[in-house]
Amino acid sequence: MGFEHWFNRSLNRVWGFIEERAGIPKWALRPQPAFTFKPSYWTGAFVANAFFMQVVTGLLLLLYYEPSVAPTLTSCGQTLGTYSTAPAAWCSTYYLIHSVPMGNLLLSTHLYGAYAMLFLAFIHFYRGYYLGAYKKPREFSWMAGTLLLLLTLGMGFTGYVLPYTQISLNATNVGIVLALRLPTLGALTAPFLIADGTPQGLLSRMFALHVLVIPLALGALLYAHIALFESHGIAPPATSDPLQRNRYVHSEEKKQVPFWPHIFFYMTKWALLYLGLLLGIAALWPWQLPTYVGNLAVTQTVTEPDWYFLWLFKLVDFYGVTPVIAVGITVVLMLYVLALPFIDRSPRRHPRDRPIVVMIGNTLLGFFILLTVWGGLTPGVQILPIGVAERLGPIAAINVLVVTLFYLRYRKSYQARLIARGSEYRLPGAYPVLGRGAPVVGASAPRTAEVSSVD
Numbered sequence: 001m002g003f004e005h006w007f008n009r010s011l012n013r014v015w016g017f018i019e020e021r022a023g024i025p026k027w028a029l030r031p032q033p034a035f036t037f038k039p040s041y042w043t044g045a046f047v048a049n050a051f052f053m054q055v056v057t058g059l060l061l062l063l064y065y066e067p068s069v070a071p072t073l074t075s076c077g078q079t080l081g082t083y084s085t086a087p088a089a090w091c092s093t094y095y096l097i098h099s100v101p102m103g104n105l106l107l108s109t110h111l112y113g114a115y116a117m118l119f120l121a122f123i124h125f126y127r128g129y130y131l132g133a134y135k136k137p138r139e140f141s142w143m144a145g146t147l148l149l150l151l152t153l154g155m156g157f158t159g160y161v162l163p164y165t166q167i168s169l170n171a172t173n174v175g176i177v178l179a180l181r182l183p184t185l186g187a188l189t190a191p192f193l194i195a196d197g198t199p200q201g202l203l204s205r206m207f208a209l210h211v212l213v214i215p216l217a218l219g220a221l222l223y224a225h226i227a228l229f230e231s232h233g234i235a236p237p238a239t240s241d242p243l244q245r246n247r248y249v250h251s252e253e254k255k256q257v258p259f260w261p262h263i264f265f266y267m268t269k270w271a272l273l274y275l276g277l278l279l280g281i282a283a284l285w286p287w288q289l290p291t292y293v294g295n296l297a298v299t300q301t302v303t304e305p306d307w308y309f310l311w312l313f314k315l316v317d318f319y320g321v322t323p324v325i326a327v328g329i330t331v332v333l334m335l336y337v338l339a340l341p342f343i344d345r346s347p348r349r350h351p352r353d354r355p356i357v358v359m360i361g362n363t364l365l366g367f368f369i370l371l372t373v374w375g376g377l378t379p380g381v382q383i384l385p386i387g388v389a390e391r392l393g394p395i396a397a398i399n400v401l402v403v404t405l406f407y408l409r410y411r412k413s414y415q416a417r418l419i420a421r422g423s424e425y426r427l428p429g430a431y432p433v434l435g436r437g438a439p440v441v442g443a444s445a446p447r448t449a450e451v452s453s454v455d
């Protein structure tokens with residue numbers, strides 16, 4: 001008996017013992033179908049991994065951070081000059097960067113980790129959007145996910161002001177003014193966001209929200225999100241739709257891969273790669289701390305949020321877009337995403353079958369990228385209606401044109417193929433209505449109609 005055999009058998013025994021006592025298979029860490037072992041199926045796990053790393057680096061930062069606006073000389077007075085004082089929050093960050101071994105690496109890892117988590121959450125969201133992962137029976141997973149995305153943005157917003165730099169405080173004030181314009185909700189949340197209206201009140205609230213309230217809410221919601229995922233199982237590929245070409249057969253779902261050791265090592269590999277990349281980027285391009293709030297030596301500072309809120313800042317620069325209108329647009333967007341499973345209710349999951357949803361998704365993505373770049377290049381510069389029409393108009397027009405052409409081309413070839421095969425299936429608008437007992441696409445219930453006849 002070789003060492004490898006002995007090792008695997010021992011691991012299985014130990015894991016089997018733990019699994020049985022802890023009842024793990026009943027609540028988590030289920031085996032997954034073999035076909036899911038591609039990164040695109042694990043985007044949510046990547047976000048969860050990024051969140052875990054944020055918790056670890058954030059707890060380490062807590063050892064040094066002082067959430068106070070009181071002027072202090074103690075930790076950074078020496079470098080700034082005997083007579084200059086700076087808020088304690090900024091000083092403790094300055095001290096971490098300049099005096100704590102690897103302090104700057106830790107801080108930069110936390111900051112870039114936040115960017116990565118947001119970026120991965122957007123990827124996870126858009127993947128689900130295009131592939132119709134929100135369809136029955138995963139509506140609640142989608143809604144919990146939308147709230148997770150909002151909470152992740154909330155983490156970014158509340159964390160930005162903590163080093164108490166002038167640029168971050170300016171942007172936070174703009175964000176708070178926008179949030180307070182929310183009908184009803186604004187007035188209700190005001191005392192929680194700004195406390196007694198003093199600078200210390202604001203910083204204390206942002207600190208409490210960032211290190212305790214939002215992470216706890218995020219953790220609880222994440223638990224619900226993953227529990228829902230465990231109960232439904234992973235959504236099969238969009239090609240499994242009975243009206244699509246058969247690149248996936250239902251029996252593939254039956255080939256399961258156990259959590260230990262396969263999934264564990266698969267995820268460990270990605271987690272280590274993520275950590276290595278993050279540390280590498282943080283070491284090569286460490287974050288530079290901007291000047292502190294109230295530095296009299298600096299006459300002018302810009303008001304600029306982190307990149308993920310630039311689009312909203314640019315929106316307010318549009319001619320005629322008041323803060324109330326900007327907030328209104330954001331609320332409508334949020335409601336659209338939240339209610340999407342109930343708006344797009346057809347059982348079709350393949351993007352080819354959902355041209356309208358794809359068009360809206362492309363338009364939002366295009367606008368989001370454009371406004372972000374625009375906001376970064378010309379923050380605070382007002383845009384006249386002609387400028388808006390010149391830039392946003394072509395994006396919307398090209399998107400509608402390309403999606404429509406693709407759809408028409410696909411419709412023609414697909415219909416020709418169906419006619420050649422004598423199939424009774426029809427394209428959107430003329431699809432047969434799935435009655436009771438008909439296959440639910442994407443549900444874990446076995447489908448009766450197999451796909452192989454449609455090719």
Ligand code: HEM
Nearest residue numbers: 041042043044045047048125133142145146148149234235
């Ligand atoms: C903090 C943010 C989030 C975390 C940590 C997270 C985590 C996860 C995890 C671990 C899974 C299991 C499958 C996988 O690994 O991809 C999952 C699935 C899922 N998530 Fe998220 N998620 C987040 C945000 C979102 C958002 C913003 C949405 C959409 C609005 C969303 C919608 C879904 C859906 C529909 C599934 C089921 C996908 C399938 O079965 O293929 N999640 N999520």
